[in-house]
Amino acid sequence: MIETKGLRKSFRSRQGRETKTVDAVRGVDLVVEPGEIFGFLGPNGAGKTTTLRMLATLIAPDGGEATVAGADLRKDPAEVRRRIGYVAQGGSTWDEVTAREELVLHARMYGIGKAEAHARAARALAAFQLTEYADRKCKTYSGGQRRRVDIALGIIHEPKIVFLDEPTTGLDPQSRAHMWDEIRRLRAEGMTVFITTHYLDEADALCDRISIMDHGRIVAEGTPAELKREISGDVVTVGLSRAATPTAAQLLDTQPYVAKLETLDEGGLRLFVDEGATAIPQILRTLDGSSIDLTSIELHRPSLDDVFLTKTGRSLRES
Amino acid sequence: MKLARDTWLIFQRQTLLLLRNPVWIFVGVFQPVMYLLLFAPLLKPALAPMGATSDAEVYRVFVPGLLVLIAIFGGLFQGFGLIAELRAGVIERSRVTPVSRLALLLGRSMRDVVSLLVQAVIITVLALPFGLRVHVADLLLAYLLLALIALMTSAVSYGVALLVKSEDALAPLMNTVAQPVLLLSGILLPLAFAPAWLRRVADWNPFSWAVDGTRALFAGDVGNDAVWQGLLITVMLAALAVVWAARAFARSVR
Ligand SMILES: Nc1ncnc2c1ncn2[C@@H]1O[C@H](COP(=O)(O)OP(=O)(O)OP(=O)(O)O)[C@@H](O)[C@H]1O
Ligand SMILES: [Mg+2]
Numbered sequence: 112m113i114e115t116k117g118l119r120k121s122f123r124s125r126q127g128r129e130t131k132t133v134d135a136v137r138g139v140d141l142v143v144e145p146g147e148i149f150g151f152l153g154p155n156g157a158g159k160t161t162t163l164r165m166l167a168t169l170i171a172p173d174g175g176e177a178t179v180a181g182a183d184l185r186k187d188p189a190e191v192r193r194r195i196g197y198v199a200q201g202g203s204t205w206d207e208v209t210a211r212e213e214l215v216l217h218a219r220m221y222g223i224g225k226a227e228a229h230a231r232a233a234r235a236l237a238a239f240q241l242t243e244y245a246d247r248k249c250k251t252y253s254g255g256q257r258r259r260v261d262i263a264l265g266i267i268h269e270p271k272i273v274f275l276d277e278p279t280t281g282l283d284p285q286s287r288a289h290m291w292d293e294i295r296r297l298r299a300e301g302m303t304v305f306i307t308t309h310y311l312d313e314a315d316a317l318c319d320r321i322s323i324m325d326h327g328r329i330v331a332e333g334t335p336a337e338l339k340r341e342i343s344g345d346v347v348t349v350g351l352s353r354a355a356t357p358t359a360a361q362l363l364d365t366q367p368y369v370a371k372l373e374t375l376d377e378g379g380l381r382l383f384v385d386e387g388a389t390a391i392p393q394i395l396r397t398l399d400g401s402s403i404d405l406t407s408i409e410l411h412r413p414s415l416d417d418v419f420l421t422k423t424g425r426s427l428r429e430s
Numbered sequence: 431m432k433l434a435r436d437t438w439l440i441f442q443r444q445t446l447l448l449l450r451n452p453v454w455i456f457v458g459v460f461q462p463v464m465y466l467l468l469f470a471p472l473l474k475p476a477l478a479p480m481g482a483t484s485d486a487e488v489y490r491v492f493v494p495g496l497l498v499l500i501a502i503f504g505g506l507f508q509g510f511g512l513i514a515e516l517r518a519g520v521i522e523r524s525r526v527t528p529v530s531r532l533a534l535l536l537g538r539s540m541r542d543v544v545s546l547l548v549q550a551v552i553i554t555v556l557a558l559p560f561g562l563r564v565h566v567a568d569l570l571l572a573y574l575l576l577a578l579i580a581l582m583t584s585a586v587s588y589g590v591a592l593l594v595k596s597e598d599a600l601a602p603l604m605n606t607v608a609q610p611v612l613l614l615s616g617i618l619l620p621l622a623f624a625p626a627w628l629r630r631v632a633d634w635n636p637f638s639w640a641v642d643g644t645r646a647l648f649a650g651d652v653g654n655d656a657v658w659q660g661l662l663i664t665v666m667l668a669a670l671a672v673v674w675a676a677r678a679f680a681r682s683v684r
Contacts, residue, residue: 168526209448
């Protein structure tokens with residue numbers, strides 16, 4: 112459904128007298144299969160939005176190629192526009208008009224006739240539980256209601272693929288769960304969904320496949336289960352004060368049962384071990400011999416954050 | 431055909447937004463009326479040396495100038511609305527659809543042209559009791575000239591707004607453009623009595639030609655060279671402005 116090769120984009124921005132170049136996206140290769148929910152996971156500034164805007168024809172790539180929904184991004188952007196839907200990270204509605212008016216206009220901008228546009232708007236309002244507010248001005252909506260209108264706008268023309276840039280940011284847990292259901296429903300209707308997120312649980316629970324992006328590059332790709340399986344064994348998180356962390360790291364790094372060790376920015380260590388149950392007593396014994404106070408110790412199965420940590424050396428939670 | 435349909439869609443939405451904003455309607459109608467009722471009487475002594483002694487003559491000079499003034503300023507400040515739209519994300523949302531980029535501009539500029547024409551009609555009608563008389567055919571031609579001016583200035587304003595993307599930059603820019611244009615066009619006072627050097631500078635101001643053309647039409651002098659010259663200049667500039675601004679809509683925006 113989407114195939115990209117070496118997609119690149121840099122921005123020039125002026126800061127005072129100097130012009131700085133930001134390499135926002137530095138060579139992205141992607142394959143998105145039809146009918147899947149594909150997730151783009153990465154910290155702020157990773158280049159997720161920039162990649163999406165390129166794929167949605169909003170900005171021209173500096174280099175690379177892409178086919179989106181069967182159309183060539185560079186040669187036929189007009190055809191790409193007809194086949195995709197795009198929901199931006201920020202809002203996309205006028206304050207002074209109603210959700211129904213927005214949906215009708217948006218459908219008509221895709222060339223849909225007036226009567227059909229009204230029928231589709233009514234269906235979309237019902238599907239996104241907006242009927243109750245449909246004829247109230249958008250400025251009176253709550254954040255979650257506005258977000259639902261944004262997404263309804265993105266799919267009003269029944270595109271083959273829809274890009275959702277952080278669809279659940281700013282939603283309360285209940286609205287988030289609701290949004291997940293709605294996104295799954297789109298998949299059930301045969302739509303391909305491309306979402307970005309920096310929520311680990313969202314990528315884990317919602318996405319069929321994910322790409323982890325950092326500093327404009329894709330650092331890992333696969334199903335959530337595959338990615339986690341790459342990290343064999345268990346993860347032990349050791350809570351320590353910032354001051355004690357380097358000493359503890361030195362002590363533990365040389366232990367045979369520690370496969371890999373990462374230092375956390377806020378203090379503490381994350382240890383990748385083969386067998387958590389046997390490693391914990393050994394860790395305690397090792398630290399007991401020195402005068403290090405540990406505040407907590409925790410054993411868990413590898414999460415996507417651990418995947419991110421091993422690929423980038425940073426935790427997504429901290430960045 | 432797609433262009434006409436798309437332009438109509440954007441025009442409808444923009445008109446709806448205008449009608450939902452009562453403050454705008456108030457400002458748009460009452461400001462020019464104030465000029466007409468409070469400023470024109472002040473001009474009577476000032477225009478006396480030119481032979482305009484009766485109310486009718488004063489309004490025949492002043493009303494066309496006022497109309498051009500409204501067309502220029504009304505147009506130049508339309509960009510502010512567009513910056514608000516940029517921020518709301520509606521421009522980006524429009525740009526992912528296959529809607530014509532030229533229509534994104536024309537739909538907006540047409541709204542500006544129509545609202546200018548409504549203002550122009552109100553002012554013309556209000557000036558009638560003061561003795562303003564003008565032939566319908568001449569008046570329609572004058573309105574055409576005004577529409578072209580509004581099209582040009584609003585397109586320029588939209589194009590600049592898409593370039594600078596912030597009100598803080600747009601406001602001083604538009605003021606700097608508007609001021610010399612205003613002073614050198616003889617809008618409020620004809621340049622007939624200006625020193626020769628000032629008149630030569632004004633010859634380079636396209637709006638000065640447009641004002642002369644409009645005045646000639648209000649004076650019933652269709653045959654005057656100023657009429658076709660003013661029309662030709664504004665048609666060309668309006669076309670240039672539209673092409674340039676439509677390209678700004680097609681380029682990436684954020
Ligand atoms: N128009 C622009 N001009 C200059 N720099 C830009 C522009 N757009 C994005 N950038 C820069 O490109 C980098 C990537 O930005 P992008 O918006 O793609 O990140 P993101 O992954 O979507 O982050 P977030 O999670 O915060 O939305 C950032 O460093 C950003 O500052
Ligand atoms: Mg983003």
